[in-house]
Amino acid sequence: MKAALLHVSVPFVLCVAWANTSLFDGVQVDLSCGHYAEPLVAGLPGFLAMPCNCLVNLAYISMGLYWLLRPSGVQETRTSRYMREVFALMAVLYGPVQWARLALLRRAPAVLDQWPHLTIFTWVPVWIGFIERGPAKWSGLHAAAHEVASILSYGLALAHERGFELALGCHVALAVYKGVRVQMAHGDGRTRRYLLLAVLSCAGFVVLKLLDHWLARYRLFQRLTGHFWSKVCDVLQFHFSFCFLTTLPQRKTAARQE
Template sequence: MKSALLHVLVPFCVCVVLANTGLFNSVLVDMSYDHYAEKTVDYLPCYLAMPFNSLVNLGYIFMGIYWLLQRMNGNRDTRADYVKDMFALMAIAYAPVQWVRLATLLRAPAVLDQWFTLPIFAWVLVWCDFIEHGWRTRYALTVELCSILSYGLSLVHDQGFEVALGCHVAFAVIKGVGVNRNHGDCHSRRYLGLAVLSCSGFVLLKLLDHTLARYQPFQHLTGHFWSKVCDVLQFHYSFCFLTHFTSIAPKRTE
């Protein structure tokens, strides 16, 4: 786990430093509570001013720790735990970034909230490739570097991030479908379906945040809150899908 922690922290810190320069001053990000349908609570501290949208970030941490503690005992490749731990640590690191964004409404955490989403989706491609071909360092580095650099699209167009994210989601789904088609069973198909469904809920509920707030059930636990719940579930079912294949990989190759 030590190597995975180092390999998450180094790019994390580099991105944090870059986000706090003037490099991304032209990027279109939301820095107002008006962007969210949940009402702020004035008597709470800033880190809980929007309590439900803030506390839901604990879900990423709990889910990440759960999967971090799971061991890939069925796989003889020592890289199996490394690949899983990287994904789990990404989930854990993502939570405080979103929380700080809500607490401060500053540009840097808003940029990081967008930016870190991309390599997280890209790691699905790396893990799928590991399942089919074993660990390939050059492939992993290339995919993650291209993913991080793709945030540069946000500098050339207001919707550049959305384009980059859409491509990442599409590539992750296509890669997952390919792995399932080649090696899948009823369990993997269920996990894949639930992961895609959760991803769809994440996108749609976030987009409909203010629209849904017109209705009583969504005025406290808003669309944005439920989109984050879907995002945590998306992580979880992606773990279920990918660890399922990783654990049976030796049986396919014997």
């Protein structure tokens, strides 16, 4: 747990420090409540002004704590537990980051809200690489290199107004490709179901977020907006990724014993 906490907290603190400098003043981020379709509720404090979009962040924290504190299985190695704990801590931290963006509507939290997406999606190929190679051939330096490259890829947001979307799209595509490849090599029907649900949740996360204002024309999406449901899909994406990545090693071990 201590190693996982150190792994997550050090890059996070660095990103917080960089986000509060003038380095990213040129990054295109929305800083108004009009960016969200959910109407403000008069009389509520800033951190609850958009109650549904704010409170949904508790789901990230709850889901992350569930996977963080889940007892280790018989087949879970020390490194496998480390992989799970890092991913879970990323979810726990991401909830407050998104909440801070909604509450403050300032540049630094908005930049910081974008950045963790990249490192979170990067951890999926890192975890898959560990599953494919096994403990003997896996290196922590390999994971560190992926994380550093992921953090630096946010520099694309400075090069172009759609640079962040390009970087995120590449991260998502790589995660899906790696997931499909390891499923074909070591998966079964159960892991295929988890992978499909994770990919569908990812698609829902993207599409519902983009259609936030368009969907708000309909009564069903005027309080529980597209942005809210996109966050629900994001939490489900996290959860089914956990299911997929923790089940695969068990399937791989069982296949070896057959």
